[in-house]
Amino acid sequence: EEVGYGARKLQHLTSLTIAPGYQSHCTHIVLAQDLYEQRCEGDEPEEIEVVPWSLNRLNELLTQEECTEARSIAALFMVREHLARQ
């Protein structure tokens, strides 16, 4: 809700690690669907910029210089696979 939407459907897809031999850190990937507008205060030091982007254009997104974060990329591919299976 920090990005301005609530979701009627939340689904845990997977949990990702980034250096499992060194860090116990784990990122849970949750697919939010059936959204509605609702904003709650977040805990980020600055406002989050929301850039809508269609999953159909995922490959184009990956050519952007700004889009390099491995967990986000893995999550987007996994969401696309998940939705394609439905």
Added chain:
Amino acid sequence: EEVGYGARKLQHLTSLTIAPGYQSHCTHIVLAQDLYEQRCEGDEPEEIEVVPWSLNRLNELLTQEECTEARSIAALFMVREHLARQ
């Protein structure tokens, strides 16, 4: 060559980050093709276990409890996309 193969074809696909706001760490993803057997001494404290796995079975790999590392998962999806485009 730590895993027992050399490659006649190496191709830089992308560079991934894991927490770009905090770390300058960057992982280069290189696709190695046209392999031949050759082993060089690596710098890992233990021997690397090589588990051959077909990209066609990527979704099955992702259901394995051991396979959670975000850069590896992102890289495998990106390689699959890259090869599909050829």
